[in-house]
Amino acid sequence: MAIAGPLERAIMEALWDAGEPLVVRVLMERINAEATRPSAYTTVQTVADRLVHKGFLVRTLDRNAYRYAPTRSRGEHVAEVMVEALAGVSDRGPALARFAETIDPQDAHRLLLELAQRSRPGPSSAGDDEP
Amino acid sequence: MISIAALAAIALLLGGAAGPVLARGRWPLRLPGTAIAAWLGVLAGTLAALTGLVATALFGRAGLGHHVIEWLLNYLKHHKHPSSDTTYLISVLPLAAALGLTLVAARRYRRTIAQRRHHREALGFVTHPSRDFPDVRLIDHPMPVVYCLPERDRQIVMSSGALHRLDAAELQAVLSHERAHLDKRHHLILTLIDAAGAALAWLPSFRAARDRLPPLAEMAADDEAARNTGPDVVAAALRKLAIAPCPAGGLAAGPADRSVLAQRLARLEGGNPPHGTYAHLLSGTAIALSIIIPVVVCAAWADAIPLFC
Numbered sequence: 001m002a003i004a005g006p007l008e009r010a011i012m013e014a015l016w017d018a019g020e021p022l023v024v025r026v027l028m029e030r031i032n033a034e035a036t037r038p039s040a041y042t043t044v045q046t047v048a049d050r051l052v053h054k055g056f057l058v059r060t061l062d063r064n065a066y067r068y069a070p071t072r073s074r075g076e077h078v079a080e081v082m083v084e085a086l087a088g089v090s091d092r093g094p095a096l097a098r099f100a101e102t103i104d105p106q107d108a109h110r111l112l113l114e115l116a117q118r119s120r121p122g123p124s125s126a127g128d129d130e131p
Numbered sequence: 132m133i134s135i136a137a138l139a140a141i142a143l144l145l146g147g148a149a150g151p152v153l154a155r156g157r158w159p160l161r162l163p164g165t166a167i168a169a170w171l172g173v174l175a176g177t178l179a180a181l182t183g184l185v186a187t188a189l190f191g192r193a194g195l196g197h198h199v200i201e202w203l204l205n206y207l208k209h210h211k212h213p214s215s216d217t218t219y220l221i222s223v224l225p226l227a228a229a230l231g232l233t234l235v236a237a238r239r240y241r242r243t244i245a246q247r248r249h250h251r252e253a254l255g256f257v258t259h260p261s262r263d264f265p266d267v268r269l270i271d272h273p274m275p276v277v278y279c280l281p282e283r284d285r286q287i288v289m290s291s292g293a294l295h296r297l298d299a300a301e302l303q304a305v306l307s308h309e310r311a312h313l314d315k316r317h318h319l320i321l322t323l324i325d326a327a328g329a330a331l332a333w334l335p336s337f338r339a340a341r342d343r344l345p346p347l348a349e350m351a352a353d354d355e356a357a358r359n360t361g362p363d364v365v366a367a368a369l370r371k372l373a374i375a376p377c378p379a380g381g382l383a384a385g386p387a388d389r390s391v392l393a394q395r396l397a398r399l400e401g402g403n404p405p406h407g408t409y410a411h412l413l414s415g416t417a418i419a420l421s422i423i424i425p426v427v428v429c430a431a432w433a434d435a436i437p438l439f440c
Binding site for chain 2: 005008009012013054056074077078080081082084085086111112
């Protein structure tokens with residue numbers, strides 16, 4: 001488990017940088033190009049599957065090989081984390097003690113959207129309000 | 132029967148009346164740390180009295196628990212109290228209710244922990260350690276956010292937006308505020324009370340505790356930060372990191388949060404000196420009594436029914 005943390009992050013970053021779904025072999029090559037200690041094929045596959053299970057990646061079958069891609073773009077992921085940070089992790093549970101104040105989840109979404117000033121309003125936002 | 136009446140009275144007094152009285156009081160704003168302890172005393176006392184009631188019903192002379200013990204002891208010495216299936220059923224009902232409520236609380240607790248873990252993982256992909264503070268992780272985003280994660284490595288998460296707004300002294304104030312949360316185990320307290328409140332929301336004290344304890348935890352952390360950097364600096368940092376007054380307009384937080392922020396600013400800027408030893412002594416006594424009395428009543432009752440009766 002202690003090793004999985006950095007590798008999980010490396011996989012997420014490699015896939016965000018790639019901008020397209022990757023098969024495990026290509027993913028492994030890109031990770032190992034920057035790592036001091038190379039990761040084995042099966043290790044990368046196991047950790048990537050775990051990320052699929054946790055909802056951070058999606059896996060699609062393409063000509064007998066699985067291709068992995070992030071569920072959300074990096075920007076959307078950061079926005080998601082920020083909404084949780086601003087509004088508390090769950091809408092009904094105890095808020096993480098934020099320094100200044102905790103705001104309504106919908107206000108948080110709106111604030112982030114206005115701040116981003118993008119025309120595309122993030123397709124994930126509709127599903128986030130469900131408990 | 133006297134012990135049942137006494138325990139019920141304690142449960143009503145602590146669970147029904149004490150919380151709302153605490154919530155209305157003014158002194159908790161001056162002594163938030165003591166107030167948190169007083170709240171915990173009220174809730175623990177209520178739980179002790181409720182547990183006592185369940186045990187009294189189960190092991191009372193006509194109860195099923197008592198019958199089981201009798202049955203075990205009959206090998207040594209024959210005796211029997213008048214009882215029936217009806218009284219057994221009545222004696223077990225409180226236990227069943229207690230188990231059901233415990234399950235509700237446990238599920239709520241586990242859900243909170245799972246959500247927190249997921250948030251922590253999601254955060255791990257997009258934060259990097261701060262160069263200046265070993266316990267701080269930074270997330271690159273213009274919105275000002277600072278909060279702390281309670282698990283093993285006790286990390287403080289800060290957005291670049293928050294970092295850029297604060298000067299060195301204000302940054303220290305914010306960090307001591309968050310470290311105070313971690314040192315005083317505020318997350319654990321709030322999570323447990325939230326879970327207990329999910330099961331016991333029908334008791335006014337538990338409902339009130341869920342509303343009142345988060346602001347008290349913030350005020351206690353404010354005081355700790357104020358001791359390190361002075362109250363003015365903490366107040367300045369609060370103003371800079373408050374989201375509502377930003378020019379986006381019409382995005383104010385809910386009225387409850389707004390008034391909490393206003394209260395925190397008022398007590399930091401008012402220079403209210405905290406009360407002395409009397410308040411500490413008084414509340415300490417009240418806390419001890421609210422837990423000890425139900426326990427003593429239970430013990431006295433248990434003593435009145437010797438097992439070899």
